[in-house]
Amino acid sequence: MRPALDLPPLPLDAWEDTKETLHLFLQIVGKIRLKTHPKLNHWWHVTLYPSSRGVTTRRIPYGGVDFEIGFDFIDHTLTVTRCDGGERSFALGGLSVADFYASVFGALSELGIDVQIHAVPYDRPYTTPFAQDTDHRTYDGDKVHAYWRALSQIATVFEEFRGRFLGKSTPVHLFWHSFDLALTRFSGKKAPPMEGGTNADREAYSHEVISFGWWAGDDQVREAAFYSYTAPEPDGVETQPLEPADAVWNDAGGSHMAFLTYEAVRQSADPRATLLAFLESAYQAGATKAGWPVADFTHQV
Incomplete structure (x- = not known):
């Protein structure tokens, strides 16, 4: 017997500011996958995936060193992991989009992963580059x-x-x-x-x-x-x-x-x-x- 769903209330007005911040966090990580993962049919290589603790890029090939970026929505951290055991993590709470962008690319750099993305929001009503966005910082x-x-x-x-x-x-x-x-x-x-x-x-x-x-x-x-x-x-x-x-x-x-x-x-x-x-x-x-x-x-x- 499959367990019943226990869906929580999700009124948009109650978390819209947090949702916008999270959306931009996901766009930054998604653009990293877009730039580094080999192209797949119908653009399946650009997507992210629900995981047992949050959302993940899954394994991204990078030369001889695969890596993965995972959001943990239980402990509210982001972790970048290399296949050889290298790892960097940081907390998500209190970060602006600019802070998050700097932290992600700082972690990648420390792990020897060099990625360049088009660092502006995609299909959003605002166009502030990620590195300059200090307005979106709500994270409940x-x-x-x-x-x-x-x-x-x-x-x-x-x-x-x-x-x-x-x-x-x-x-x-x-x-x-x-x-x-x-x-x-x-x-x-x-x-x-x-x-x-x-x-x-x-x-x-x-x-x-x-x-x-x-x-x-x-x-x-x-x-x-x-x-x-x-x-x-x-x-x-x-x-x-x-x-x-x-x-x-x-x-x-x-x-x-x-x-x-x-x-x-x-x-x-x-x-x-x-x-x-x-x-x-x-x-x-x-x-x-x-x-x-x-x-x-x-x-x-």
Whole structure:
């Protein structure tokens, strides 16, 4: 029997300043992985991953010396570890983004790791270089721990959902640029060439996909929520039923996204079953309308 989810409350207003600081911390570490990890298909090499204590880059090849950077959201530290045993750690509490940036690159330098990144925020409403950002410095350890508890448990459900699918799938990973946990399934068919967008977008959506994710709220969506979308979007996907009853189709600039609030899942009688039902219904909606071979992709577990 799988343990029930115990999701903590995550009202955005209560931790938004901490969330912004943490987001920028993750962007710095994510950009280090982006610059050093060998390129993978669909930009999978840029992501971070939930760990048993926080969030990690996992192993990053660096010549003959692999390294890893890990956030610990229990003791609230960051540790850089080399495969030969070298290690540097520092506490996260009280650091501005500028302090964090200096501490990370100081640790890397002491371990003989030389990395150069584009040291400015990505896709954020502010552009202050990391090394100069002394404004973002709020770090409430209890709020970060609550976020990680939610992230870890949701990642486990995403992993369970991933195991139902026999086709190509991404890992369950955390995108540091947008601060969302995501999982994507592929039909195996090429998609029509994307018009506009970045090179990364065009590669990410070079094949038919159905994506699923969770984010903790942002400037536009003022609460934590789950989502799913199909790309390219098939006609009529928004007419398909979703579960549970609280799930809706949102019109996002002409495309449609299945949407379910975190609170609806958290307060349901069985959050795990509720979340799995949402993910499955969103998949069935997209796959059915897009003509995917659903039966061939189904793994009976």
